[in-house]
Amino acid sequence: MQVILNALKATYNFFVGDVILLAGAAVAFLLATVFLHFAFAPGSSTGNILGAVALIAFIVIGLIATLARELMGRK
Amino acid sequence: MTGAEIGVLVAAFLASAVEFVEAFTIVLVVGVTVNWRSAFAGTAAAAAALAVIVGIFGVALVHYVPIEALRLVVGVLLVLFGLKWLKKAIMRYAGLKAMHDEEAIFEEELAEMRARGEEPSRRFDPFGIVTSFKSVLLEGLEVAFIVITFGSAISSGNGGPGVGILYATYGAIAAGILVVVVGALVRAPLQRVPENTLKFVVGIMLTSFGTFWGGEGLGVHWAGEDLFLLALIAFYLVVSGALILWLRQFGSASAGKGARIPASKPGPAAEAAAGLSTGEGGQ
Numbered sequence: 194m195q196v197i198l199n200a201l202k203a204t205y206n207f208f209v210g211d212v213i214l215l216a217g218a219a220v221a222f223l224l225a226t227v228f229l230h231f232a233f234a235p236g237s238s239t240g241n242i243l244g245a246v247a248l249i250a251f252i253v254i255g256l257i258a259t260l261a262r263e264l265m266g267r268k
Numbered sequence: 269m270t271g272a273e274i275g276v277l278v279a280a281f282l283a284s285a286v287e288f289v290e291a292f293t294i295v296l297v298v299g300v301t302v303n304w305r306s307a308f309a310g311t312a313a314a315a316a317a318l319a320v321i322v323g324i325f326g327v328a329l330v331h332y333v334p335i336e337a338l339r340l341v342v343g344v345l346l347v348l349f350g351l352k353w354l355k356k357a358i359m360r361y362a363g364l365k366a367m368h369d370e371e372a373i374f375e376e377e378l379a380e381m382r383a384r385g386e387e388p389s390r391r392f393d394p395f396g397i398v399t400s401f402k403s404v405l406l407e408g409l410e411v412a413f414i415v416i417t418f419g420s421a422i423s424s425g426n427g428g429p430g431v432g433i434l435y436a437t438y439g440a441i442a443a444g445i446l447v448v449v450v451g452a453l454v455r456a457p458l459q460r461v462p463e464n465t466l467k468f469v470v471g472i473m474l475t476s477f478g479t480f481w482g483g484e485g486l487g488v489h490w491a492g493e494d495l496f497l498l499a500l501i502a503f504y505l506v507v508s509g510a511l512i513l514w515l516r517q518f519g520s521a522s523a524g525k526g527a528r529i530p531a532s533k534p535g536p537a538a539e540a541a542a543g544l545s546t547g548e549g550g551q
Contacts, residue, residue: 207394207395208345208348208349209348209352210352211351211352211355214348214351214352214355215348217351218344218347218348218351221347222340222344222482222486225483225486225488226486229486229487229488230486230487235487241487241488241489244483244486244487244488245483245488245490248479248482248483248486248488249479249500249503252347252351252475252479253504253507255351256351256354256355256507256511257511259351259355260355260358260359260511260515263355263359263364264364264515264518267364267518
């Protein structure tokens with residue numbers, strides 16, 4: 194059991210290592226999926242634009258949030 | 269050679285060149301920031317995987333390999349890798365995190381590794397291997413798709429089946445050789461760039477490529493297609509620059525205790541070894 198947990202932890206640290214970045218990326222890709230495939234007709238230009246904007250915006254928000262957390266930890 | 273065959277050759281050359289540049293960019297930055305052994309190992313493994321995939325599926329490849337799903341997975345992983353590098357590079361530029369004293373770390377680690385009988389430059393780095401592997405595999409598959417689809421367009425009725433694919437393959441091979449030659453020429457100047465600058469650039473590149481491929485995997489149609497990558501790179505550069513300026517006002521007071529600020533610019537071997545020995549390869 195411990196070996197599995199260690200392996201999971203090592204995998205998480207290797208691929209992500211930062212829960213805020215992971216959350217930001219997850220929200221970015223989920224929202225983009227919603228805009229591209231569910232909120233609007235597939236292939237619509239509005240869905241495409243909103244999907245692309247959501248993807249980029251939440252990736253940036255994740256980066257800002259994790260940097261802000263680092264800053265808070267130092268104050 | 270007919271006009272159609274020349275057209276296929278040129279089109280395959282140009283389209284493949286774009287894909288080779290994308291793959292080579294990632295291999296280049298892994299080679300410079302982690303080490304060349306890991307970059308080449310990942311590239312060789314991807315080339316072997318590609319050979320097996322193409323060998324098994326042949327021209328039916330375009331029907332069996334879910335390229336969109338592959339783009340999405342690779343895109344998500346590159347975004348996560350890229351953001352980690354970018355975060356640390358921004359913090360170092362802002363003074364929130366100490367710069368590495370690469371020479372000191374290198375000498376220290378080198379002595380320890382020699383005491384253990386290890387040769388630092390021969391150590392494989394998982395991050396370097398995985399990053400090179402997935403980029404080369406994805407772009408290699410895209411080149412295979414280009415060759416098959418462009419080549420198939422003139423295969424019927426112009427010299428028999430396979431002629432178009434043959435000329436498309438020539439175009440792709442020429443593009444690959446050109447990109448590798450140009451890349452080899454820019455490798456040396458790149459190795460003289462300071463470590464944090466390289467990591468900052470790598471972070472920007474991985475995040476941009478990840479956003480682009482991940483978006484394509486989801487079904488985003490980027491304006492200008494592959495040219496949109498340049499817009500993404502510019503956007504992330506501007507955002508990161510703004511974040512550095514914002515964080516700098518808090519940085520100088522809280523730079524890590526015991527921080528070792530570099531007294532001189534480290535050499536490439538020191539950078540590579542420090543990236544390995546401090547585990548920064550995956551950071």
